[in-house]
Amino acid sequence: MSINRVIISGNLTRDPELRSTASGLPVLGFGVAVNDRRKNQQTGEWEDYPNFIDCTMFGARAESLSRYLSKGTKVSIEGKLRWSQWEREGQKRSKIEVIVDELEFMSSRNKTDGYDANAEFAAIPSSLSPDSTASVYDEDIPF
Template sequence: MSINRVIISGNLTRDPELRCTQSGTAVLSFGVAVNDRCKNQQTGEWEDRPNFVDCTMFGARADSLSRYLSKGTKVSIEGKLRWSQWERDGQKRSKLDVIVDEIEFMSSRDGGGNAYGNQSCNAPAPSNSAPAPVPYDDDIPF
């Protein structure tokens, strides 16, 4: 048996990119910076070393959340790892993505969405009224 679960928290490194498949499924791609603390052997000081994690979210929630995420937003993410490989210019390449199942905002929104806030795969552009709550798949208390 193997377990494929990942939990990370960090800041978005760029505004998310929303695109749609030919069938109309929303695909939201973004990056999260996660710091790793380690001790510098030469100075004895603790240092933060950033790790940059590519994340992908699918479906209606991806479409909805695209309006609320922007570079610098602090989030907590739970998901699973997906490895992909391809060939470019005769060289094999690969990467590891986190496929997002759950996302939680850990910082308040400070005015406006991102540059992609008016794009949507399935929903009309949001009005200027207060944002609707983000839908969740289940409301299980912890």
């Protein structure tokens, strides 16, 4: 048995980028910075080391969330790790990213004029099952 689940809490490192696959499925890409706290062996002080995680979300929910996310927004995400490999200009490239199933706003700055973005999205289920994400991801994204 194997389990591929990830939970990450951090801040967006850039404004999200909304695109569409050739079939019209919305794809939202963004980065999340997560600190790893370690003790510096020379000074004995605790230090934060940032990790920058690429994240991708598919479907109508991704399109809706793109309006409320921006650089610096604190979020908690849940999803699965996905490794991909491609070739560009003769160079083999690869990356590990999180395919986001759930996203929750962690900062109150997303509340404006009594509007709570979490309330709108709490009731919206993810529009893709894990099996449908794999086929869309592999065939429709040109990179």
